[in-house]
Amino acid sequence: DSGVTQTPKHLITATGQRVTLRCSPRSGDLSVYWYQQSLDQGLQFLIQYYNGEERAKGNILERFSAQQFPDLHSELNLSSLELGDSALYFCASSPPELRGHNEQFFGPGTRLTVL
């Protein structure tokens, strides 16, 4: 158990819908990262937040957005869902010291299925 929690564990929804994935980082960690892992692709970095501020952006679609709240939990919002958005979404957190040189601790993931 890494100490990072993600909810829900599984989510099944229909095309065109909107969902919110939630992540709580390890106690004391300020950075939160979101990743997507599709069947036909490797692990893709989506976005990073550090203490409430967006810090780095990767291959995140405009239909997707994220935020990190004052209590440091983060939410990833996926809208106008398409079949191709079906994937495993991971959240990871890392401690504040040494910034990007820290290892990341991954949550268990949320499996999203779009029908």
Added chain:
Amino acid sequence: ILNVEQSPQSLHVQEGDSTNFTCSFPSSNFYALHWYRWETAKSPEALFVMTLNGDEKKKGRISATLNTKEGYSYLYIKGSQPEDSATYLCAFRPWEDNDMRFGAGTRLTVKP
């Protein structure tokens, strides 16, 4: 486009064999190189974060080296055990606040 490449894609070894994999990344900008171990149905687990050219890190039977000038890192497993069976991912970070670029991984299977 993945500009982080890992080889081989998969590897089957016998218990007790030593093995190694390669992670290649662009050498123009370098901030950090991460190695992760990812078992099926679990989450990726950090093995090493490497930041300096010439870095060598070790955790039990697993070790890694880093050459930032030529853009590669090697991961070594000594005396492989069945529980080492997993996918080993490397991730390259070119700048401090920049994306993490993952390779496709090397899938290791250790046969008893």
